[in-house]
Amino acid sequence: MPLDDDSRLVALYDAHGPSVWRYVVHLTGDAAGADDIVQETLLRAWRSPRIMAQEPASTRSWMITVARNLVIDEARSARRRHEIGVAETPERAAGDATDALFESLLVEEALVTLSLEHRAVIVHAYYGGCSVAEVARRLGIPEGTVKSRLHYGLRALRLALQEKGVTR
Template identity: 35%
Template sequence: MRSHADDTRLRALLVAADEAALTEAYDRHAPSAYALAARITGDPCCAEDAVQEAFVELWRHPERFDPAAGSLRTWLCMLARRRAIDLLRRQSVQRTHLTRLAGQAPTEPTVEDDVLGAAQAKAVRECVRELPQLYRDAIALAYYYGLSYRQVAIELGVPEGTAKSRLRAGLRLLADRMEAAGYSLSGQ
């Protein structure tokens, strides 16, 4: 029963926006969520992203966790599992779409493709993390969580035009930083 009591206590603290409770939940449950996500994706970077998204969900909406329905560990693992599967689907759709645009038949990625893709994804994540928060938040909501301009505006509490402006400016700044890091964005 100690686990249920701890989960109930953590939920109450998270609802009250207690950052120490998030740290405690992360320290306690991230290794399990990561192990599951890594088994699903087979990619450490994707697994990290899935776990990060699960904990962002916990932080943003702690009230969605119900200790009476199950443990926090189980709930976070379920979120990480869903995010890992979503990431795999997104990668598959992107690969198929890109090969169609190039006029080629879809091919299986090589190890080199996977390594290059992982390196580029890591560089993008690092450049996004370095953006000013107002751009970083807008980009994360739109591109990592798939929200529309209107949904981004609602989440940020700003007018829709402001959300669009932040996204455009943030993407421009991101492109500049990516090019400065040596990544060509011209498609060559």
């Protein structure tokens, strides 16, 4: 007498459910999660006409494979990795400004060693963002003098930084 789908599903569970459950617990260490995996495995067997047509004794390897794939899928899922969606992206972490602070202190110490004329031109041009013409107008000196002081001032600044071990 042929078995109906409900009877076959009960027979599948009776024949393979405990074995599949132990296998999943062995893989995951989670008894509650193993119940869910076994239930999903049986649901997939019930949805598969080929499996439901077979004798329950010949489907264990198929069920073990399905259960193993479900465990792998669960391990790869975002829910398993405890990822949650949020409405807004989190703020970016601010970097540590300690290195920049030390570099600025070294440059400041090196600038102090320059002559007042060279220092004024470099500060206006590089820290003030002024063009050569603007620096010349602000300091009341010709543009050629600004270019010359920038050139020699940067050279002196480089030497001062080299003495402090900052540059090559």
